[in-house]
Amino acid sequence: MTTVARTQVFLLPDLGEGLSEAEIVEWRVAVGDVVTVDQSVVEVETAKAVVDVPCPYAGRVVALHGAAGEVRPVGQPLITIAPLDGAAGDEPAGHATYREEERAGSGNVLIGYGTGHGGAGRRRRRSRLALAPEPAADAPTPAGGPAQPGAAIGTGATAGRGTGSPAQDGPAGPTAPLVISPIVRRLAKEHGVDLSTLRGTGPGGVIRRADVEAAQGAPATRLATVPDEPAPAPHVGLAPAGDRDVVIPLTGIRKVIADKLSRSRREIPEVTIWVDVDATGLLATRAAINAASPDAPVSILALLARICLSGLRRYPQLNAHVDTEGQRIIQSSGVHLGIAAQTDRGLLVPVLRDAQRLTTRELAAELAATTAAARAGTLPPARLTGGTFTLNNYGVFGVDGSTPIINHPEAALLGVGRIVDKPWVVDGQLAVRKVTQLSLTFDHRVCDGGVAGGFLRHVADCVEQPALLVANV
The missing domain is CATH 2.40.50.100 (RNA polymerase II/Efflux pump adaptor protein, barrel-sandwich hybrid domain)
Incomplete structure (x- = not known):
């Protein structure tokens, strides 16, 4: 047999x-x-x-x-x-392969967490050929055979895919650019970036995704069409000859963002209200807290999160979502606070679950750790869903106001603009104060203007007089 x-x-x-x-x-x-x-x-x-x-x-x-x-x-x-x-x-023969569910190996495959067995071999990275130059374009790769010595990971060593010799986009030979990731090669091709002109910032001069993205738009790396005849003089309203459209596939995070925001606009009848507030007292409160304990600083975002939690305790209608199938409104027992974070991969909203149970210092520490992990791409999927209310600090982009789209299926979102010096009337006298604009976008199905206005006014009052928080903590 x-x-x-x-x-x-x-x-x-x-x-x-x-x-x-x-x-x-x-x-x-x-x-x-x-x-x-x-x-x-x-x-x-x-x-x-x-x-x-x-x-x-x-x-x-x-x-x-x-x-x-x-x-x-x-x-x-x-x-x-x-x-x-x-x-x-x-x-x-015939029983050579079997499903992973039947023979679970180390037993617990969870993305981002390993499979439950530690030891010296855990997630060991192989550095054997990562920085080797790419083979020449005409060098044959045996289909189905093992990787050949000197082949770069993810470029020429594709024999296991049964595709034969891959086409090379960059120049071959000893001066060929060091490219490990196929996605880097694909991005360079899509955006017309000549890899041979780039200086890699990765280990050993490896060209990374960030290098290609940084090179986009540089004249020396753009593909241009050379006309057979002299190009016509520039004309207002016409793109220069040789410019090419940039095609960006709508995949991954970008696709999910597009789908979710489109659904939000289709399903949620949203309304935005706003108010200008004097944040001078809030900044002074933060300075006093951090002066007392400089080793555990509290951010303005953490104080705003604390104020939002106070407002949601008073107005729980906004800590909810609409169940369209069941034709009902569900108010959440806990506040799962979403924090909008801009990352290299798009807008993410990591969630702090049961944020109402955290102290202000704990909020500050958790916010810092969570946003850092989101930007690094290390948060598990479970940390990016399940929010009940979102706080969006778009002031970091240097803007005063916004009418943001609600993070479906939540019912409300508080936006905070930049804090700038502005003339402000204090006790009948004109003074220069630290002023910001707060905006509340809410789902009109869960409440009317009275509730939304009451929540925003409570938040504004706490920003102007942080001592009011004491009554609700």
């Missing part, structure tokens, strides 16, 4: 939070590599975050299912692992 060494097929795991697919950003391994249990094998981008996926099996990589930029559904094969010689027994 014919026997073969059994292989293990690792399927793209359930990502939770209703996520059904993920885009492959970069493979961490190549066909022929030896991997250990819990080693990160691929970086994927879901609709909520970029995460590393650990493999629950140990052995040799025999197949990578999908190329960089390809979207894989949950439950479909991701990587096939064969045991090392003598590491496992044989079994009859």
